[in-house]
Amino acid sequence: MNSQSTEPLEVILGRLLTEKKQTLAIAESCTGGLITHRLTNVPGSSAYVIASVIAYAYEAKVAALGVTWDTLNKHGAVSEETVTEMAHGARERFSATIGLAITGIAGPGGGTPDKPVGLVYIALADARDVIIERHIWRGDRLQNKEQSAEAALELLYRYLKRDT
Secondary structure (H helix, E strand, O other), rough: OOOOOOHHHHHHHHHHHHOOOOEEEEEEEOOHHHHHHHOOOOOOOHOOOOEEEEEOOHHHHHHOOOOOOOHHHHHHOOOOHHHHHHHHHHHHHOOOOOOEEEEOOOOOOOOOOOOOOEEEEEEEEEEEEEEEEEEEEOOOHHHHHHHHHHHHHHHHHHHHHHHO
């Protein structure tokens, strides 16, 4: 991101989404709505934020976003495969140009040796492609949620700036 800007990232994202005539559907799990909260703090955000789903349980990921039971049973909720389906599902179900999804283990419990506390997957899907990031944060629950939301917004920023 441009380190010289004093504007909050969500304000910059709002301007970029508007300028590029892009719309956004968000699917959040581990951040519990924090990404959406930040984006909708910007006046006029209803022009580009189409919908947001907080899908915590497996059943919610299936019903609201179209994640398959097969994917969840094979890979778990915190996986590249699941976050990809979440991003595509959000984009398609709400007819947005971009789907942004996040799933992870905020902590303090829930981690395993293969999937430690702080593990997060973020996906951004458009009509052509999907970009996936994997992070492992080392903070407490709130820090992990905040770092995850920031990373998701930074991914959206890099995506919107890629052709400019």
